[in-house]
Amino acid sequence: MPFDYDLFVIGGGSGGVRAARIAAADGGARVGLAEESRMGGTCVIRGCVPKKLMVNASAYPKAMQDAAAYGWDVQAGAFDWPKFRRLLGAELTRLENAYRGTLKNAGVVVHDARASLADAHTVRLSTGETFTAKHILIATGGWPFVPDVPGAGLGITSNEMFDLENLPRRAAIVGGGYIASEFACILNGFGTQVTQYYRGPQILRGFDDEARGHVVAGMVAAGIDIRSNADVTRLDRSDTGILVTDLTGAQTEVDLVLFATGRRPNVQGLGLEALGVALGQQGEVIVNAWSQTAVPSIYAVGDVTNRINLTPVAIREGHALADTLFRAQPSKADHELAASAVFTQPELGAVGMTEEQGIERGGVQVYTATFRPMKTMFVGRPDRVMMKLIVDAQTRVVLGCHIVGPEAGEMIQLAAIAVKMGATKEDFDRTVAVHPTMAEELVTMRKPTRMHPFL
Numbered sequence: 001m002p003f004d005y006d007l008f009v010i011g012g013g014s015g016g017v018r019a020a021r022i023a024a025a026d027g028g029a030r031v032g033l034a035e036e037s038r039m040g041g042t043c044v045i046r047g048c049v050p051k052k053l054m055v056n057a058s059a060y061p062k063a064m065q066d067a068a069a070y071g072w073d074v075q076a077g078a079f080d081w082p083k084f085r086r087l088l089g090a091e092l093t094r095l096e097n098a099y100r101g102t103l104k105n106a107g108v109v110v111h112d113a114r115a116s117l118a119d120a121h122t123v124r125l126s127t128g129e130t131f132t133a134k135h136i137l138i139a140t141g142g143w144p145f146v147p148d149v150p151g152a153g154l155g156i157t158s159n160e161m162f163d164l165e166n167l168p169r170r171a172a173i174v175g176g177g178y179i180a181s182e183f184a185c186i187l188n189g190f191g192t193q194v195t196q197y198y199r200g201p202q203i204l205r206g207f208d209d210e211a212r213g214h215v216v217a218g219m220v221a222a223g224i225d226i227r228s229n230a231d232v233t234r235l236d237r238s239d240t241g242i243l244v245t246d247l248t249g250a251q252t253e254v255d256l257v258l259f260a261t262g263r264r265p266n267v268q269g270l271g272l273e274a275l276g277v278a279l280g281q282q283g284e285v286i287v288n289a290w291s292q293t294a295v296p297s298i299y300a301v302g303d304v305t306n307r308i309n310l311t312p313v314a315i316r317e318g319h320a321l322a323d324t325l326f327r328a329q330p331s332k333a334d335h336e337l338a339a340s341a342v343f344t345q346p347e348l349g350a351v352g353m354t355e356e357q358g359i360e361r362g363g364v365q366v367y368t369a370t371f372r373p374m375k376t377m378f379v380g381r382p383d384r385v386m387m388k389l390i391v392d393a394q395t396r397v398v399l400g401c402h403i404v405g406p407e408a409g410e411m412i413q414l415a416a417i418a419v420k421m422g423a424t425k426e427d428f429d430r431t432v433a434v435h436p437t438m439a440e441e442l443v444t445m446r447k448p449t450r451m452h453p454f455l
Helices: 014-026 041-046 048-058 060-070 081-106 158-163 178-189 209-221 311-326 355-361 408-421 425-430 439-443
Strands: 005-010 031-034 109-111 115-119 122-125 130-138 142-144 170-174 193-198 225-228 232-238 241-246 251-254 256-259 263-265 298-300 340-342 348-352 364-371 385-392 398-404 450-452
Touching: 005 014, 005 311, 014 031, 014 041, 014 081, 014 130, 014 311, 031 122, 041 048, 041 081, 041 158, 048 060, 048 081, 048 158, 048 178, 060 178, 081 109, 081 158, 130 311, 158 178, 170 178, 170 241, 170 251, 178 193, 178 209, 178 340, 193 241, 209 225, 209 348, 209 355, 209 385, 209 398, 241 256, 340 408, 348 408, 355 364, 355 385, 355 398, 355 450, 385 425, 385 439, 398 408, 398 425, 408 439, 425 439
Parallel strands: 005 031, 005 130, 031 109, 130 298, 170 193, 170 256, 193 225
Antiparallel strands: 115 122, 122 130, 142 263, 232 241, 241 251, 340 348, 348 398, 364 385, 364 450, 385 398
16 A cells, blocks of 8 residues: 655654755655644754844844944844844744745645644644655654742743743743743843853853853853852742742742743654653654664654754754655764854854863863953953964864854864864864964964863
């Protein structure tokens, strides 16, 4: 009995859309895709894209102050949040339509419905329809996790941040990851009084300690109240806002509470476990290097697998799967040395080994440079930039690069190419500096700041 589709994709985010498009347009496959919400997934609709536009908008007050200090006659009015929301909504609609157009042009049949699995080759839609497929791809992404504390329902998650009717005067952000820290900076830039609570000793866990210390210093200098080792224990409605109580018993009144306490794989209701698809402790779909689950006909890519939860990684995984199944080009997604950026103010860009990992490994040299950038030093700002390289003491290969400062995300993308290619410190040194730039410091650090021998 023939299948209705060669591939059926559940989830219209970056990974699922890439797999569907490549399989259909380049692999000649019959492809169906089901998405219960808006096409584009977390990144386009509720994550990277709207968040970065909010980052851009929130940076203008400081930019206008700097422009005035440079001699411009700047007369800025109040920020028109409703106007920004309208423009943002229009842009997201444009992007969603572009996604839909791309799928349509590739020949993918889109079903605007929730999907679950009836068996290893059958998908059941919320419309009542069922379809069979030779291969099924789970690409349902992640979903915000809210801790079980009294009054948690008074807070919101990052999903709702882009639909606020009004900007809050006071906000509490619960969490210390990149989403929490980015929104802390965004709201601070809009003029909101921000208190950030994190249960650990330092926000941005997993990033280089020195680098995240520089980010924290910049955030605190900008007026953000970061409270480490201070988890939130309850929320209560007050006459004039929301009362936040932390571990110490201290209470702070705010107008908005954002829970940015991590994300969990979005697997509820899919019927995976009943079919024998293995799930991890966080609910992540367990896959092999080929993105294949324990059920041979079922695959998974992106955040639902909890490997590296970055949009470009999901895209690579989806593309590799389509190449493997339909283009006779067996491919595994390469997860080594994936660069990332945190769009805090200041920004953090990172690729490869941290100094802490270098200490554990041993045999590394650390090169650092910290300085006040010309652009803001000219107007008297205390902002500082940090550049850092982790180098193998024997082979001289650059194992890691960390940048804190304006446009760190743009710089780390280019540095990541060199690190991925296995460039040595001498390769960096032989590169002529572009002057005057911040990035020239990456190729002018001559002597190591610290050395960590093998233990």
